[in-house]
Amino acid sequence: MNSRQLVLDQLNGKDVERPACYSGMGNVTTAGLEQFGYKFSKVHTDAKMMADTAASSYKLFGYECAIVPYDLCLEAEAIGCVMNPYEEVDQLLYPTIKEKVCHSEEEMTTFPIPDDVEKRGRVPLVCEAIKLLKADIGNEVAIGTYVLGPFTLAGQLMDLNDLFKLAFKKPKLVNEMLDRVSDVTIKIAKELVAAGADYINVREMGATTDVLSPKVFRNVIQPHLIKVREALKDVPLVIHICGGTNKIMDILNECKYNAISVETKNDLAASREMIGNEPLIFGNIDAFNVLVNGSPEDVEKATLAALEGSCDSVWPSCDIWPTAPIENLKAMVETVKNQGAAKWVRKNK
Amino acid sequence: MSDRKAELLEALKQGVIDYDEDAVKEAAQAVVDEGIDAYDAVFDGLVEGMNEVGRLYEEQEYFVPEMLMCADALYAGLDILKPHIVQKEGGVKGAVVMGVVQGDVHDIGKNIVKMMFDVAGFDVHDLGRDVPMDKFVEEQLKTDSELVLLSAMMTTTMVGMKDIIAKIKEKNPKCRIMIGGAPVSEDLADKWGADGFAKDANNALKDALNMVKALKDLQQ
Numbered sequence: 001m002n003s004r005q006l007v008l009d010q011l012n013g014k015d016v017e018r019p020a021c022y023s024g025m026g027n028v029t030t031a032g033l034e035q036f037g038y039k040f041s042k043v044h045t046d047a048k049m050m051a052d053t054a055a056s057s058y059k060l061f062g063y064e065c066a067i068v069p070y071d072l073c074l075e076a077e078a079i080g081c082v083m084n085p086y087e088e089v090d091q092l093l094y095p096t097i098k099e100k101v102c103h104s105e106e107e108m109t110t111f112p113i114p115d116d117v118e119k120r121g122r123v124p125l126v127c128e129a130i131k132l133l134k135a136d137i138g139n140e141v142a143i144g145t146y147v148l149g150p151f152t153l154a155g156q157l158m159d160l161n162d163l164f165k166l167a168f169k170k171p172k173l174v175n176e177m178l179d180r181v182s183d184v185t186i187k188i189a190k191e192l193v194a195a196g197a198d199y200i201n202v203r204e205m206g207a208t209t210d211v212l213s214p215k216v217f218r219n220v221i222q223p224h225l226i227k228v229r230e231a232l233k234d235v236p237l238v239i240h241i242c243g244g245t246n247k248i249m250d251i252l253n254e255c256k257y258n259a260i261s262v263e264t265k266n267d268l269a270a271s272r273e274m275i276g277n278e279p280l281i282f283g284n285i286d287a288f289n290v291l292v293n294g295s296p297e298d299v300e301k302a303t304l305a306a307l308e309g310s311c312d313s314v315w316p317s318c319d320i321w322p323t324a325p326i327e328n329l330k331a332m333v334e335t336v337k338n339q340g341a342a343k344w345v346r347k348n349k
Numbered sequence: 350m351s352d353r354k355a356e357l358l359e360a361l362k363q364g365v366i367d368y369d370e371d372a373v374k375e376a377a378q379a380v381v382d383e384g385i386d387a388y389d390a391v392f393d394g395l396v397e398g399m400n401e402v403g404r405l406y407e408e409q410e411y412f413v414p415e416m417l418m419c420a421d422a423l424y425a426g427l428d429i430l431k432p433h434i435v436q437k438e439g440g441v442k443g444a445v446v447m448g449v450v451q452g453d454v455h456d457i458g459k460n461i462v463k464m465m466f467d468v469a470g471f472d473v474h475d476l477g478r479d480v481p482m483d484k485f486v487e488e489q490l491k492t493d494s495e496l497v498l499l500s501a502m503m504t505t506t507m508v509g510m511k512d513i514i515a516k517i518k519e520k521n522p523k524c525r526i527m528i529g530g531a532p533v534s535e536d537l538a539d540k541w542g543a544d545g546f547a548k549d550a551n552n553a554l555k556d557a558l559n560m561v562k563a564l565k566d567l568q569q
Binding site for chain 1: 409412413414415417418421451452453454455456457460479481482503504505506507508509512531532534536537540
């Protein structure tokens with residue numbers, strides 16, 4: 001069974017022979033960039049450069065997916081925000097939003113969203129990159145992409161301090177905004193799927209229990225995650241949240257995504273206790289302290305720990321930091337391919 | 350302590366905990382009107398309240414929204430009390446440069462730390478968020494600050510800290526550098542040559558509170 005089939009079968013709930021090693025977040029590497037002589041700040045606005053570098057992770061270390069884009073600005077930009085790609089900076093930086101579209105409480109329910117938001121900004125460019133990837137390696141590995149969860153997207157559109165406070169003080173108002181914003185998430189996700197994306201990771205990274213209470217999560221975050229799920233019925237969807245997630249695993253599980261991706265901070269045993277043995281959990285290799293700073297032995301150890309901790313496929317906790325050494329990334333992939341079936345604790349139970 | 354003073358200090362403290370800006374303003378105004386020591390009102394009222402908020406945050410009874418609202422309440426009181434603070438003899442003052450590193454626009458943790466340094470009477474040079482590396486170095490040299498505080502919220506942005514630390518240390522080896530933010534660790538602080546570290550927003554707050562306390566102790 002090839003990587004693509006393995007990944008998609010597992011996401012669709014079929015029996016598979018082993019866990020896969022892939023991701024729903026960015027995984028461009030410095031090695032991949034150097035191979036083509038591309039500058040990181042340039043790849044965000046060029047479909048071919050984006051596709052070339054995305055495919056390089058499969059070609060260089062056997063990663064079982066290719067993911068575009070690399071930044072978190074796609075949806076906000078399509079709505080009308082201005083992105084900063086940091087072209088003038090020498091060091092590696094991910095783009096950020098420098099001009100927001102919602103400046104006050106009143107505007108939360110009135111700021112304009114273009115009707116054809118899925119055709120705006122760089123959405124067509126990312127679709128083009130997906131098509132290039134499909135043609136290049138689409139038969140071998142799954143082509144994945146991600147969208148921001150409605151709350152995280154709202155944080156790109158307005159002041160985050162205000163959003164957090166209002167999530168607590170005026171949940172109804174925030175829910176109204178998120179209802180509008182979730183339509184954007186859905187429209188763009190559909191467009192990416194139409195271009196050929198095999199699965200989508202919904203990154204609701206701003207809603208970790210490090211910052212929001214489970215109560216606010218249930219009242220303000222969950223309804224929109226469910227809405228996204230229901231609008232994308234036939235698409236394999238993963239939900240990813242950074243930071244602490246143990247207290248909301250049941251709430252996430254109720255959203256009925258094909259899998260839940262968690263990071264290093266998640267206590268996997270406690271998660272299983274809460275949601276049982278059935279749901280797919282992906283995770284949880286530290287994308288910096290292990291993949292960048294560790295040795296290949298450290299990586300192997302962390303990979304086995306993830307499998308023994310009940311992860312069903314091995315995902316890094318976050319975007320891979322580009323300077324991660326290729327031998328570390330190889331160690332992660334090889335460990336899953338060679339030892340995954342034997343060490344897959346959840347399946348072997 | 351007079352009963353009235355104790356009552357107002359308690360009102361300030363509770364007002365911060367309950368994120369009740371109006372109650373804090375009212376109590377702060379009463380402190381000023383009735384000639385009660387504004388310094389005590391800040392440290393034994395507002396800061397005590399924030400101490401309790403820190404504890405509630407640590408126990409996950411409060412989260413970031415609550416903490417932000419408590420901070421608003423504290424600032425509402427501080428705005429009224431600050432002009433009336435008589436600096437005590439031998440008060441420790443220092444200057445601090447702080448900011449969120451370039452590529453990162455998350456400044457909630459930094460703002461909470463800033464608040465505590467404001468309260469402590471530090472001369473705070475807040476560079477804001479998405480701050481280019483050279484700006485930290487320049488500002489430190491310009492202000493001759495004893496401390497530089499660097500914050501990052503994401504794995505993908507914290508990496509820039511390493512170079513900033515090296516650059517500042519190269520220009521001014523005496524400068525102390527503290528780093529904080531969700532992905533940062535003690536280990537990374539050591540590796541990158543920082544002098545201090547705060548594990549998360551909560552610990553950043555705690556460290557700031559400890560510094561405030563240490564200041565008070567030194568002053569007594």
